[in-house]
Amino acid sequence: MKEKYGIIDIGSNTIRLVIYVKAENGRLSILDNLKVSGRLRDYLNDDGYLSVDGEECLNNTLLSFRKITRSHQLKGVSCVATATLREAKNRDKIIRNVSKLTDFNIRLLSGEEEAYYGFLAIMHSMDVSEGLSVDIGGGSTEITYFKDKKILESHSFPFGVLTLKNNFSTGSMPSLEERQKLRVFLVQQLQSLPWLINKGIPLIGIGGSARNVGQIHQAIIEYPLGGIHQYEMSFEDLTEVGDYLLPMTYEQIQKVEGLSKDRGDTILFAMEVFTAVYKISMARCFIISAKGLRDGVTLEEFAPERIRRGVLETSLNILEKEFAIDANLSRQVSKIALEMCKGLEKNGLAKFTEEDFYLAKMAARIFYLGQHLEEEGASELAFHNIANRMLEGLGHNGRIKLALMASYNKRDTFKQFVKPFNGWFSKNELKTIRLLGAVLKLSYTLNQTRENFVRTLDVLKEEKGVRLRVYCNRESGTEPYHTERQKKHLEKVIKQKLSVEFIYSSLI
DSSP states (O other), X not given: OXXXXXXXXXXXXXXXXXXXEEOTXXXXXXXXXXXXXXXXXXXXXXXXXXXXXXXXXXXXXXXXXXHHHHHHTOSEEEEEEXXXXXXXXXXXXXXXXXXHHSSXXXXXXXXXXXXXXXXXXXXXXXXXXXXXXXXEOXXXXXXXXXXXXXXXXXXXXXXXXXXXXXXXXXXXSOOHHHHHHHHHHHHHHHTTOGGGTTOOSOEEEESHHHHHHHHHHHXXXXXXXXXXXXXXXXXXXXXXXXXXXXXXXXXXXXXXXTSOGGGTTTHHHHHHHHHHHHHHHTOSOEEEESOOHHHHHHHHHHOHHHHTSOXXXXXHHHHHHHTTOOHHHHHHHHHHHHHHHHHHHHTTSOXXXXXXXXXXXXXXXXXXXXXXXXSTXXXXXXXXXXXXXXXXXXXXXXXXXXXXXXXXXXXHHHHHHHGGGTTSSOHHHHHHHHHHHHHHHHHHHHTTTSSOOEEEEEEEEETTEEEEEEEESSXXXXXXXXXXXXXXXXXXXXXXXXXXXXXXOTTO
16 A cells, blocks of 8 residues: 655645655655635734634634544644744743644644755755855745755745735735835845845746746736746746736736635735746746745654655656656666767767757657557657656646757657747757757667667768668667668758668677
8 A cells, every 4th residue: 555644734824734645766746735724914903912713713623633544544744833933922832732632643734844855855856066045935035045955044024915014014015115115125134145145047936926927927928838837037027917916906816817816915025026036036036836835854763765765856757657658678678778979979970968968868768658558649648758757857838848859750740849939948958959859769669679789879970971880789680671761750850861780799
């Protein structure tokens, strides 16, 4: 039986229960995701105590969660709380009562721990060597600077979307004058962090408000790809979302596509924070993370083995196991493809970057994934599974590149697959992607018997075209026939006649 785990996140704005199922390959999949808009921050009195009504809201929510966690027979449950409960003067009594009333022992997280778990989630779902993260909740905002997989600086501000709303707005929506006062306040607060100023590196948004900003922008531009994780926005994109929302009434904002209804009165405050941090840090871009505090806690407590693996490596391992891909065979395809690429480059027939080689190597591992399930539709199956899957460690642009390479069949299907992503790639990029796809297709064909009979190969530029010398560990069988049929795809891209010569020698 697969192991199931639960995590309860008691935030200032929402209280959430997420149930994960852990597969044999270590992958954590969400089985259930329940959210209550508790807004505990609104129950925190001026004297610093959580009111009786607030405690009742918390207890009733956790009791409803208890029914669900018991029905799932979880192997473990982690319950964490952030800013509002951390600040409440009667927190010890509340935590004792929760422990008596429910199955849950609340663990209070410090601001530093909130920042750490957000960082941990980013490190194991994105390939970003240096960046800033901003996580705005209901009662606090954590900003972190990391480099080379280490936190160098972090700070927790005692304000979130609910405190900003309560302090800077008298109505359901802030007026122009209130927004101006808020901006002055945010600049003063952010300038207290010298390590934040003029960084010029990616800014990563964590949490529900950041996800909603990205989803709104995707709806505005009719984005063709599913998923919000690693969605990249420019400052102009952020401004576009703000300009779109500002003229709206509260009732209109609640109906905006991509925005959770319960964030209708707070999204503008989150936008002001993201914009202010972007400006002060001179960020290179704003990247949305679908992973955050809960994911960091879950990784540490329930899947520590994943912390030791590479980000994209983990995603590809999961794909290989899901589609029963033989790793030895895919490594052979990768070896053939990289030798062919280097040979083409050596003869002036192509020019590749390190990223091209890296993506080609990754695409070789999952080329035509699932062909054993559906041979006729292998190309379509590969493209749609890769393009619409959250591959941790790879942005949306890279994901489509990988999907196009790993699904390459012929020019017509390539053009069909790339059509929804018009403007994503330059003409030269498309030529390179198509070339690598054609190389992978030919490499896959050279290993079609699944016997790894190719030892090495040479690419030779001749007067009448290009010769591919394939050195084998046995006499060739059906390989020449299949290669003759498939070599045309590479010929069309390099615009050269390609002859393939199979050479067997026991001395090679």
